[in-house]
Amino acid sequence: MAYAEKRTARGKTYFRALYQRPDRKAQGVVVDEDGRAVRFPTKTTAQKAAEKAEADAFTEAKKGRWIPPEQAAAAGRVTFRDFATEWMKEQSLADSTMQNYPRSLAHLLPTFGDKAIRDITPAMVAAWEKAQQKEFAASSVRTYRSLLHLILADAVDAGHADKNPAERRRGRGRRHGRRQKRGPEKQITSMLGALLLAERASLLSGRDDEFVATIHKSYTGQRWGELVGLETQYARPESRAFRIEWQLYELDTGELLQCPPKDDSYRTIDSPAFLSLLVGDHIARTQPQPCPCHGLTYVYSGRGVGGKRQPGPTLRQVAELAGVSTGTVSNVLNRPEMVAEKTRAKVEKAIAEVGFVRQVGPSREAAHWRRSGHATWIFTPAATGWYPKKAPQEAHPVPVSAGPWPGVPVRGRGASARAEACWLPIKDRLTRHGLRHGHRTVMEELGTPKVLMDDRMGHEDGSVGARYAHVTDSMRALLMEQLTELWFQSLDDRLALAPRSAVPVLDRLLQERAKAA
Template sequence: MGFAEKRGNYYRARYNAGEGKYLTVLDCNGVVVKFGTKREAKKAADDAEADLRRAGAAVDADVRRAASRTALGSETFGDYVSRWYGDQDLAPSTMENYCNHIEGHLLPHFDAIALSAIERRDIKQWEKGQKALYAASSVKTWRSTLHLILADAVDENLISSNPATQRRGRGKRAGRSRDRGPERVVTDPVGLLLIAERAALLSGRDDEFLGVILKGYTGLRWGELVGLETAFARPRRIRVEWQLYELGSGELVRCPPKDDSYRDVDIPDWLSRLVANHISEVKAAPCVCHGKTYVFRGLGTPRTREHHGPKAEDVARLAGVSTGTVSNVLNRPDRVADSTRVRVETAIADLGFVSGGRASGHAAHWRRSGFAAWVFTPAASGWYPKKAPQEARPVPVTADGVPTRGRNSQGRATACWVPIASGFTPHGCRHTHRTVMDELGTPKVLMDERMGHIDGSVSARYAHVTPGMRAQLMKDLTRMWEWSLAARRAMSPRSHVAVLDRLLQELP
């Protein structure tokens, strides 16, 4: 119990420090505090004594925790991360990413090492080895996962500090990050229109044309575009309620949009008509995987776990021809001699062969990698990607710009496409839409709403979207669309893409 001690015209506070020893309350400079009243001194003494007891209890607890950590820290990284992963309850996509990071890149190096034995130099050595094999941006992502795991181990008092924490340089000017990737490629409305036209020429249908245009004029994420259901394609707006996220196994999971960014995205009247006309013309049926009707269909035949029944190779072997000839008989019979065609058709009938395309039609949904590699990238860059045994090659086209296909396509071509925006990706459409809105002077609050972003600043709390802002943006986007159509018609008044050809003919 503390007490107040009278010292001339003031009081000083005295408190028990243990073992019969009493101390005096001092200020931050080590000078005795002089109190004007006995009551103030008594209270200060009691508070100082209570603080001393709490500090002693904390020291005891630290000693106990340190002893516990000595035993718990011996748990291996592999054992801990298995328990850590089982405790997570996150979106399927996030769980899959964590699993890939852990099993593919962390466990091979840290599996048998005790948590308390992992040091900063071990992580640096691992990171150096990974960067020799993989892109720096990927290694940075895997290190972030390692940091998260070890941070949770610190919170559980298994280790005293996180060795994966990046130590920033002190006393040095911060420079441009060495691991920073190249700037995202964007394009303008004319470039977007030309890429959309080429995508439709490559696919042979209008879906890809509308998909690229819709993505470029709304900024939808890829999963939101693929997962756009007809019920949410409403007059003058797109409701973002779901997305289809593609897992590594190929499964498409129907889940909420990223960061729960539910929103309504306004679209101009001309785009609303394009979407409505597309839905009415396609007359899509509900997909077998989700039971929902989507605006866009996949390209090519559906994926199956295995092929049942005779294959094209079996037909070719029985008829004594190549698989290319079998493909021509099925898709371009006019290119095959009558005698050969009859022989192949007889083999088809004898074997009961049914082509995949005829048996199952289009796949239910676009696949990110296939769409990017064989439709979008060739449309933007003018080049097909490398695929063994073929090297990267320009897209061969006829004199009127239509891609040639099949055997000797390069020999039958008279030209090739020039690049429109090399390095442009489907996600670049989202960057393009944001850049276009910047050029138009769109208020930031409206841009964030359309992109599904959240601005947590105080100024953003007092900013609100008005009908006038929405109407002005729709006018500006319409003006840019009409300008791009006029520029396209100046190149050629017709198009081999049906939907674009109609739009060009409707121009005044």
Template sequence: MGYAEKRGTYWRARYKLPDGRYGTVTDESGAGIRFRTKRAAEQAANDAEARVREANQRPSLGGPMLFGTYVDTWFARLDLAPSTMQNYRRHLEDHLLPAFGERNLADITDADIAVWEQRERAVGYAASSIRTWRGTLHLVLADAQEDGWIAANPAARRANRGKRAGRSRDRGPEKAITAALGVLLIAERAALMSGRDDEFVQVVWTGFSGSRWGEVIGLETQFVRPAAVRIEWQLYELDSGELVKCPPKDDSYRTLAVPGWLLSMLREHITRKAPKPCACHGFTYVFDGHRPPNTSARRVGPKLADVARLAGVSIGTASDFLHHPGRVAAGTQERITAAIAELGYTRAVEPATTAAHHRRSGFATWVFQPAATGRFPAKAPRPARPVPILSDPWPGVPVRGRGGMDRATACWLPIAPDLTPHGLRHSYKTMMVEMGIPAVLMDTQLGHMDGSIQGRYSHVTAEMTARLLEGLTARWQEALEARRRMHPRSPVRVLDRLLRGSGQDRLPEFSQEGQ
């Protein structure tokens, strides 16, 4: 848009040239015209800029090119990451083609797009989703303009034009976060939900590294270095269920500064698990799924740990009864037999193998959400319900099998309502803000890019990194001490050893290992 520039006793008209620079309105001899008023200069500048746009505008091919027909060719020539292609396909098929597929490109107007937005909003879609879909529409129409099918892009508009209010009316709810103690408590419950230590390590790693979900399940053992962790890949889950190995979001390759205690926890986890290369990608990953894959028979009903708990014996004793009954005393055999009959426990013919990788929905729904909120989500025909637990040992162990609610003695209270796995990433950023960590280091840890002048002239130093590691370690130690004051023991082995001290390797009777 042209503008008037004050030059002493007169005004001159300035307008934008095709190369981005600004020119001055001149007369036939090339001399700048001196305008007596600001209004006259602005009008001349706007007229000159309009002539520039008209001269550089590509002519429209016109013709009956349907939006749907053009989208077919447009999509076919894209060469993007599978995740991006999937998102574009979803936007087009679910929202754009139903509205504009049979419309001629040249007939689509900004008013049509505004009506479409209002209709999507009336259905109940979030404003952020509608903006994303409009962004895809803008991209398609911008390419159609480049190809000469339309003279202008009707999806382009200045921010907030035609809105009743500013950005605040479309602002979503505040993202739920938690503190270091919340991360620890949720991690403990997640391990109890899955019946193994792995989920404790995974949740703690996510909460104290700020890694994205795809980076967590895509973390390979080869990138767990002696003094840091390298983020090189992620696993992205497509709608088909396939997990695609691809670069991290926005190519955010980075080396994470990790506290020594967290790095030790990660390495001990790898040593204990001794993971093997997965069949789907051929690489060795730090974390795997906690359930059998969807294609295999699931182990349903009560588990051996439930039998052991009801009989008042260790899991090893219950296992000995099944495999080596001669090692078990007669009275103990009677208690285990009664527990098996009461629970309806049946032995699996073959031990179930866990899936190579977690699925986002399965982990969030059946492990993380119950741990964070204390409730199972609604799943037809069953409504949302509390997680039934046996209150001893503290903080309570989930009750499995038929009649679980009848056998439960308590249920969990919420730790962080509405928290999601991605909320741990927000929590990590918030912890760094509280510690006063410089923005450049926060961006480096999270894989963000600051394109401002401040970002270009700011650099990470050893002192910054040391302050971050000291702060994270202090918060972890405070969380451990707070958890120790609640109860000095834990049914999660890795946490129990932390609470008692690293030299304590003996497992308590209520260990969940092997469930």
């Protein structure tokens, strides 16, 4: 039973608030944040505090969340760093999430790491967030704060604090300008734009593969990981469909992890006849082999790379010893007549001194595309017409020949001086994911039922109305007809620009279309 206990200290009278603990092992005492008994000035205030503490204790006990005061006092001394370290060990989430958590945690520990969880206040969190926003993108800061909120919420459940200081009260704060630092809107392009983009990507890579893959992504809306992770057994040209069972996610270590599609969006995507034929011919031409990393056969492989480098002195070491550039060393090895005799002798002496051996070996196909390599050196230059900055060279236009249209990229030393033209942008700031947005937008323009759009994109609509809508064969057939019309229209538009192409697969398609017309 709760009651107020009268006490006297140094001639002054005060009251303690005592109550019955749920475990009935000892008498409960109302204490402050430091674990010291609270001295109430009047009996009435002490009585009310005792009754409230007893009611709260029994309520928490019914929910299984009551913690004895002596344990709560010890829990209050746990630091954020210690709790976060143990918390991370207990998590069992997707590998992509587990690699992202430490990045975000690195932004939390400098401020909160050594503080007791009970000592963290909303004011501290607000000051930290304001400082972070001056250095990092708003979207990144939201990610860091979300992790802080999640960790502190679990700390509250563990009894290390009474309330989550990172919790936002709904309706509080600025009403305007909250998302001034939001990311740019996703860019999309037309089906003709997708065709021109695919052609440029193929010219940059020197293979037909990038052309087929870009058209594939534009007309199915698959995610990048789903396209890279598409196995030949799930590309079904005979049934005009692609089955999405897995995706390949690239970790920071460079490892490509096979995992389920995002949000478990397993699905079968219908394919227009032209696309099934295009992908089927691609598989027949390339004869994909099982990759060394997974032992599985995938529809698309990465760009050609050199053979494995043998250990030994490098070209740069030779150049440093001779006091020349790596380009000069390369000329001595490949075009000695272009180098002065004195310089050539100096380089040859350095080669002999370090024991340099030229790396030889056939180029091979990479097992898979790399996320940054494909986006940086294939997709973005194809979309924008610009190569990115790479020291010591600044960002510069893609140098191309004047013909055949749209021009073939010029490579090698002095490429810019030998080029006759450069590409104009197809769509600035277009990303690979923008092709997925573009596919959804095309379906909206075609009047495709929402239930079919969600089914195709791998989205889930939890509304009541969605439960009563179903995909029918006639819906699928109509969409395939409409996408086929768009494809042939884009070929006609491309024919109007130039009758031939330097990309073999597109050149064949253009000639077939010209004959049919």
